[in-house]
Amino acid sequence: MIDVNRRFVWRYRRCAVLFGCTALAGCMVGPDYHSPPAPATDAYTSTPLPDQTASAPGAAGLPQRFAPGQDIPAAWWTLFHCEPLDTLIREAFTNSPNVAAAQAALRQAHETYVAQAGGTLLPSVDAQLGATREKLNGIAFGQPGLTEEFNLYNASVNVSYKLDVFGGTRRELEALHAQVDYQSYQLQAAYLAMSANIVTAAVKEASLRAQIDATERIATEEDEQLAVLSKQFDLGGVSRTAVLAQQTLVAQTRATLPPLLQQLDQARHQLAVLAGKLPSDATLPEFRLDMFSLPVTLPVSLPSALVRQRPDILAADAVLHQASAQVGVATAAMYPQITLSASYGAEALTPAQVFRAGSTIWSLGGSLLQPLFHGGQLSAQKRAAEAAYEQADAQYRETVLLAFQNVADSLRALDHDATGLKAQTDAWHAASDSLDLTRGQYRVGGVSYLSLLDAQRQYQQTVVSLAQAQASRYADTAALFQALGGGWWNASSAPGAPATQ
Secondary structure, eight states, rough: HHHHHHHHHHHHHHHHHHHHHHHHHHOOOOOOOOOOOSSSOOSSSOOOOSSSSSOOGGGGOOOOOEEOOOOOTTTGGGGGGOOHHHHHHOOOOOOOHHHHHHHHHHHHHHHHHHHHHHHHSSSSEEEEEEEEEEEEEEGGGGGGGGGEEEEEEEEEEEOOOOTTSSHHHHHHHHHHHHHHHHHHHHHHHHHHHHHHHHHHHHHHHHHHHHHHHHHHHHHHHHHHHHHHHHHHHHTTOOOOHHHHHHHHHHHHHHHHHHHHHHHHHHHHHHHHHTOOOTTOOTOOOOOOGGOOOSEEEEOOOHHHHHTOOOOHHHHHHHHHHHHHHHHHHHHHHSOOEEEEEEEEEESSSSSGGGGGGEEEEEEEEEEEEOOSTTHHHHHHHHHHHHHHHHHHHHHHHHHHHHHHHHHHHHHHHHHHHHHHHHHHHHHHHHHHHHHHHHHHHTTTTTSSSHHHHHHHEEEEEEEHHHHHHHHHHHHHHHHHHHTTTTTOOOOOGGTTTTOOH
């Protein structure tokens, strides 16, 4: 019995060495994946950007300078120097259900990869214990009168290993690893989208508060003007028509407040949900435009680096990688499949005899499966995998084009925002001076009331438009950081920023 065991161990070791050599020598069918090259361009726009944007009076009118090639900090929103905004975003990283879902999806993909790697790259080893009660009929042996009842006990260890000669298993693992990469980039995209959405919503809230404050001030001034007109009418100095026109103007001005208040409530509710809070949460900070500082230096990644920074581009690259690996899986399915197996154990009629030397049993085996005819199924699966790869490649190129469009739009928007704010500030100054002058002339009878009414309307429009133009500079600055990828790759150097997985 000892000799049998030695021969089994020797044969098992020889098979193990053979397994390893075969696996190492095995090829991997299908394409070896390489990420597509970056677009051959050194600019985002067809015409050069100015060295810096136009300037206008006020904190929102500072000129901004583009810094090509300068890196973006991971916590890019801190460049606005708004402590409540920074606190809210960091709370959202912890409380947001969208981030929690993306984190769970990443863990699921990782564990799926680990499970598949452990179950396919290594031999499967199972221990088995069994007990059966059997009745033997002698008819099978030509002895009809022979019957026997007995118990049968067995204990064994079974080893099975599928040789990955043509790399199908490794291609499957490659596809699963690409899925892990995809979910990792999706998590970074969730961080980026959430932080950008919170900044945009906070700026929108601040803009709406500015518009509401301006509208209420204008309404108050118009009420005062109405009171003056009413006294003049009582004294016979103006007609009833002038009083009614002023009343109409006051009512129209106040009618613009409810829609603004509704938008403000919606912006607040959106902020709360983005931060993982209920809309009724009273701890949500209030945002105003004077709480933000406009970043005067804007880091602009080089076009060649954008494809390695945008989470959506990297996620599309991972999908393309996965599709490439699936071509290899479909190709390997057309080649022979080799499986080796071995078992070692004992079998006896009583439990006490199971572990005796004479009860030992063992086996070695191998099988080779070569697909011969499947009605064109395997060839069709390969062609389908190749078509899926072509689809993923087209989607990747579309993602890259849209990313470059986002950056180009944001850069041009910042340039136009600065010019627009300067023009809007000039218009506001002109409307304010015109209103003051017209009021003075109206008091001495130099102009008609219609001229005063027209000056009031122009001033009201410029005040609201000025608040909107100021907010656009902050919002489009955040849009640029989002379009460039948000700087998540620098997370290790920014405590509290979203960590890479």
